[in-house]
Amino acid sequence: MTALINRQMKILINAKLALHALWVNKVRSILTLLGIVIGISSVVIIVASGEGVQQFVLNQFQGVGTNIIGITPGGTEGDRLGPPASIMGVTVTTLTMDDVTALSDPRNVPDVTEVGAASAAAQVAVKAIDGDMMTNVFGITPNYFDLMSLDFIDGIAFDDDDVKTLNKVAVVGDTIKQDLFGDDDAVGKKVRLKNNNYRIIGVLGKSTGFSFGMDYGKFIFIPVTTAQKFLLGVDYLYEAMVRVVDESQVETARVDIIETLRIQHDIAEGQSNDFTVRTIQDAIDIVNTVLAALTLFLAAIAGISLLVGGIGIMNIMLVSVTERTREIGLRKALGARRHDILLQFLLEAILLTLIGGLIGFLIGISGAFVVSRVGNWDFHISWLAIVLPIAMTAGFGIVFGMYPAIKASKLDPIVALRYE
Amino acid sequence: MTNLVHVQDLRKAYGNSGMSTEVLKGINLTIQSGEFVAIMGLSGSGKSTLMHILGLLDKPTSGVYELDGAKVDSLSENRLAELRNLKLGFVFQSFNLLARTSALENVELPLIYNNKFSANERRQVAEQALQSVGLSHRLKASPNQLSGGEQQRVAIARALVSNPQIIFADEPTGNLDTKTSIEIMGILKRLHQQGKTIILVTHETGIAKFAERIITIRDGLIVDDRFNQQTNENIN
Numbered sequence: 001m002t003a004l005i006n007r008q009m010k011i012l013i014n015a016k017l018a019l020h021a022l023w024v025n026k027v028r029s030i031l032t033l034l035g036i037v038i039g040i041s042s043v044v045i046i047v048a049s050g051e052g053v054q055q056f057v058l059n060q061f062q063g064v065g066t067n068i069i070g071i072t073p074g075g076t077e078g079d080r081l082g083p084p085a086s087i088m089g090v091t092v093t094t095l096t097m098d099d100v101t102a103l104s105d106p107r108n109v110p111d112v113t114e115v116g117a118a119s120a121a122a123q124v125a126v127k128a129i130d131g132d133m134m135t136n137v138f139g140i141t142p143n144y145f146d147l148m149s150l151d152f153i154d155g156i157a158f159d160d161d162d163v164k165t166l167n168k169v170a171v172v173g174d175t176i177k178q179d180l181f182g183d184d185d186a187v188g189k190k191v192r193l194k195n196n197n198y199r200i201i202g203v204l205g206k207s208t209g210f211s212f213g214m215d216y217g218k219f220i221f222i223p224v225t226t227a228q229k230f231l232l233g234v235d236y237l238y239e240a241m242v243r244v245v246d247e248s249q250v251e252t253a254r255v256d257i258i259e260t261l262r263i264q265h266d267i268a269e270g271q272s273n274d275f276t277v278r279t280i281q282d283a284i285d286i287v288n289t290v291l292a293a294l295t296l297f298l299a300a301i302a303g304i305s306l307l308v309g310g311i312g313i314m315n316i317m318l319v320s321v322t323e324r325t326r327e328i329g330l331r332k333a334l335g336a337r338r339h340d341i342l343l344q345f346l347l348e349a350i351l352l353t354l355i356g357g358l359i360g361f362l363i364g365i366s367g368a369f370v371v372s373r374v375g376n377w378d379f380h381i382s383w384l385a386i387v388l389p390i391a392m393t394a395g396f397g398i399v400f401g402m403y404p405a406i407k408a409s410k411l412d413p414i415v416a417l418r419y420e
Numbered sequence: 421m422t423n424l425v426h427v428q429d430l431r432k433a434y435g436n437s438g439m440s441t442e443v444l445k446g447i448n449l450t451i452q453s454g455e456f457v458a459i460m461g462l463s464g465s466g467k468s469t470l471m472h473i474l475g476l477l478d479k480p481t482s483g484v485y486e487l488d489g490a491k492v493d494s495l496s497e498n499r500l501a502e503l504r505n506l507k508l509g510f511v512f513q514s515f516n517l518l519a520r521t522s523a524l525e526n527v528e529l530p531l532i533y534n535n536k537f538s539a540n541e542r543r544q545v546a547e548q549a550l551q552s553v554g555l556s557h558r559l560k561a562s563p564n565q566l567s568g569g570e571q572q573r574v575a576i577a578r579a580l581v582s583n584p585q586i587i588f589a590d591e592p593t594g595n596l597d598t599k600t601s602i603e604i605m606g607i608l609k610r611l612h613q614q615g616k617t618i619i620l621v622t623h624e625t626g627i628a629k630f631a632e633r634i635i636t637i638r639d640g641l642i643v644d645d646r647f648n649q650q651t652n653e654n655i656n
Contacts, residue, residue, distance in 0.1 A: 013532055024520050330516045333477055334578070335505020335533040337498045414477040417516070 011343065018348035021320075022355075029352060032316045035309025036356030036396070037363065040389045042302035044364025048385040049371045050295030056377030057287045063149065066247045066280045069254060071095065071103075071240040071261070075273040093236040094274045097225070099264050100141070100240055108260040111249040112242055116144040119224050120238040122231040124193045126220075128179040135176060137193060137220045139227020145171070145204075147241045150216060155187040155202030163223040168230070170198040175217035177203050191220070196230055198222060250279050303392075309356070310396040317349050317404035328408050329416025342409035349401020350394065357393030364389070423489070424585060424617055425451040425474060430483035432469050432640075443469045444480070445640035451619065453585065456612040458620045458631035458648075466640040468590060471621045475508055475588045476500045488585065505533050509579030511608075513591035515571040517563040517578075523550060524559040527578045534582060549577040553607055569600035576607055586617045593627055605630045 022029045073092035100117045103109055119139035125132050144150075145157050158169045170191055177186045190197040204216060228234055244253040257277050265274055321328070328341055365381065372379040432444040443466045451457055461467040472478035473485065476492060485492050488507065492500070504510075509530075517526045527546040531537045537545065550556055553573040563571055572592060579587050589608060593601035609630055612618050620631055628634050629648060636644035 017532075020521070326516065327518060330518075331529070331533075332501065333475070333504060333510050334530040335501050335582075337501040337533070340533055414472050417477065417512075 011347070014340075014344050014347045015351065017344055018351050021348055022352060025320075028316060032312055032352060033356035033359065035312040036306065036353050036393065037309075037360040039302060039306030039309045040357045040360025040393060041364035041367060042305060043299055043392065044361055044385055044389055045367040045371065046295060046298040046302055047388060048364065048368035048381050049375075050291060050298070051382050051385065052368065052372045052377045052380045053375070054288060054291050055380050056375070057291070058284060059378075061280050061284050061287075065243070067244050067250060068147065068280050069242045069244065069250060069257065070278045070283075071099075071242065071257065072238075072276045072278070073236065073274065074276060076276050092274065093234070094265055095237045095240060096235060097237065099261060100237070102260055102264050103240065103242060103257060109242070109253055109256040111244040111246075111253045111256070113245055114143045114147070114243045115141075116147045116241045116243075117141045117224050117237050118144060118239050118241075119227045119232060119234070121219075122227065124220075124231065126176075126180065126191055126193065129182060130179070133179060135218065135220055137222060137227065137231060139224035139231070140221050141224050144241065145221075147243060148216075151205045152202050153205040154185070155200070157202055158223050163225050166226045166229055167223055168196050168198045168226060169201045169222065171202040171204060171221040172200055173204050173215070173217035173219045175215065176220060193220070193222070194231060250281065254279060306392060306396065310353070310400040313349055313352055313396070314400040314404060317345060317352075317401055318407070320348070321345060321404050321408040324408075325411060325416045325419040328411050329413050329419065332411070332413035333417060338409040341411075342405045345405035345408045346398065346401045349405065350397030353393045353397035353400075357389055360393075361386075361389050422453050423450050424453040424455075424487070425449065425619075426484075426486040427474070428484040430470075430473065430480050430485060432466070432473065432478070433481045443640055444473075447483070447637075447640075447642060449635070449642065449645075451617065453617055454612075454615055456609070456618045456620070456630075456632045458622060458628035458634045459637060460622060460625070460628045460634055461637035462623060465637045467621050467623075467637045470637065471588055471590055471619065474619060475510060476504050501533070505530055506582060507585045509582070509584040509587040511572070511575050511579050511587065511589040511592045513594040515563070515568075515575045515595070517571055517574055519564065520562055522560050522562055523555060523566065523574045523577075526563070526574055527581050529578060530582045546577070546581055549581040550574070552580065553577045567600075568596050569603055572596060572600075572604050573607065576604070576611075580611070584616075586619060587611065589618065589620045591622055592620070593622070593624070601627065 073095035097117065100115050103112060104115045106112065117140065121136040121138050123134055124137045126135050141163055142157050142159050145152075152171075153174065155171070157171060158167065161167070162169055170193075172180070172186060172191070180186065180191060181189060186200045186203050189200050191200055192198075204221075222231075224237070228236075242253065242257060244250055254277055258273065261275055261277075262273065267273065328336075331341060331344075364385075368381070368385075369379050427447055427449045430444055430447040430449075431442060433440040433442045435441055445466075447470060459467045459470060469478065473480050474487075476487070479493070487503065492503070495503070517523075518529070524543070524546050527549050528542045531542040531545060547556065547559065550559060553576050555570060555573055555577065558566065558570060558574075561570075563574070566574065572595075576587075576592075579589075587608070592608070593604055596604060605627060608618055608620065612632075618631070620628070622628050631648060633645070633647050635642055
């Protein structure tokens with residue numbers, strides 16, 4: 001018991017000695033700290049921001065609802081999370097409005113509540129107040145507004161009859177509305193897309209859900225059939241979206257959708273799909289995988305700066321040992337044992353890194369906070385972002401302090417005392 | 421009176437076996453508890469090497485060294501450190517105080533390596549030691565705020581603080597003027613009168629004359645060993 005107390009006392013005394021030694025060489029200590037400060041703050045910023053982004057993306061998906069399933073034309077060659085052919089630059093024409101009708105039939109997919117479809121975007125010039133401007137025109141089915149959580153600030157959405165009759169009506173985003181009409185009302189006015197006039201029946205507000213940096217305010221939405229016939233001249237779709245009653249039915253619905261579409265497309269047993277069915281969970285998995293890899297990669301780079309900082313500590317501790325050779329000799333003459341000297345120099349290195357780590361941690365947390373404000377996601381600090389840098393600094397202190405400390409402890413007292 | 425230091429045929433050689441230089445060529449010496457011994461000799465005579473071996477800072481190449489009745493050649497490094505800490509005190513020519521560290525903390529240093537003292541006790545004992553060398557008014561002063569004589573007095577206080585049996589003084593007045601040298605030697609003499617064993621290494625006859633017994637070394641051998649009839653109060 002007394003031995004234990006004495007041991008703790010000894011560490012305390014040594015910690016005091018170490019702090020004293022660091023204080024005596026303030027400028028050098030601070031410069032040495034810098035490496036660790038930069039390394040730790042980068043690690044903290046990257047880890048904390050990575051987590052913030054992950055949470056942000058997750059919220060974006062959950063804003064759409066985890067009961068949504070997306071269907072894109074083109075297969076993934078059997079890999080569930082692989083890229084579908086349609087986004088690899090290949091135009092796939094297999095997904096059509098007939099498929100949407102089939103999916104809407106509860107006999108095929110019992111859990112489905114609504115099915116939406118969208119054509120590819122058409123780049124169309126429109127006449128704005130300040131002259132011609134390019135805009136993206138999307139052909140969609142009415143329930144797409146709901147599936148993408150788009151809100152109206154004026155007017156209404158077009159309905160299924162408009163889709164059936166290829167009606168020339170349009171819903172515009174708020175930015176487009178400002179560009180075209182300024183502060184005047186847009187509902188009831190006409191907008192000319194290619195050779196036809198479209199009657200504006202609704203204006204969208206700022207989108208609340210599935211935005212991903214896409215500003216729907218700059219889009220014009222028209223019935224999907226109208227877009228296919230008058231703007232694109234095609235009869236296929238760019239994507240379809242299905243909402244099921246509840247998240248728990250997503251997997252069974254997925255199987256039903258695949259089965260329905262395979263029948264629709266006459267795909268024989270053993271042949272792979274010519275479409276891709278993707279749930280929100282799939283998307284979350286992909287994003288998480290990518291973000292985790294990215295965070296790890298950046299943290300590894302930050303780790304290298306930490307390594308350089310650690311080598312800096314070792315270097316300065318070696319200089320310190322050489323400079324204080326006489327002191328070491330004196331301490332040994334006065335009764336210091338090897339482990340006393342070892343502990344003294346090791347504690348000095350550990351304290352140096354810990355102080356650097358603490359400063360770096362505070363800077364890193366502040367940095368992560370600022371980054372989260374700029375990126376507009378929740379400030380989020382996990383245990384990993386706290387424990388990792390602490391463990392790293394203590395570890396680095398021991399690893400890089402050990403060699404100089406051992407070197408110091410092995411000095412022969414008389415050689416050290418004679419050292420000039 | 422007991423044999424505190426007993427040395428038989430002590431040899432010390434430096435360098436490797438083929439080209440070695442023998443610095444001590446067979447020293448036989450006994451110092452009893454309470455003696456004040458001066459080891460004299462020119463530089464290179466081996467007097468400092470002898471002191472370092474007697475002070476357990478260096479090891480002889482061969483020969484027997486018994487300190488306080490115990491052979492020291494087989495002791496571990498930790499045990500030697502412990503003996504230096506508890507039984508021996510050192511005063512060096514260049515003071516060897518820790519820079520930017522107060523007199524009090526310098527004197528506390530040996531006690532830090534001795535588990536028996538609490539922080540309060542360390543402070544008390546160190547204050548007493550500084551008081552005994554007349555520096556109770558300079559406890560907080562760091563070495564660069566002290567004169568040479570004051571610094572050496574701090575060093576003596578540090579040597580005294582763990583109440584050792586022997587104090588080794590290696591040219592303690594080498595960096596001091598005559599007046600201050602007399603003061604320092606006066607302190608050592610007083611310590612001797614209080615019962616401490618003092619082993620002084622010097623090349624100055626006047627300083628050696630403060631001791632009761634003067635041993636002269638030349639070329640690694642004791643050439644003269646006599647009791648000083650009239651111990652000095654003054655140099656020359």
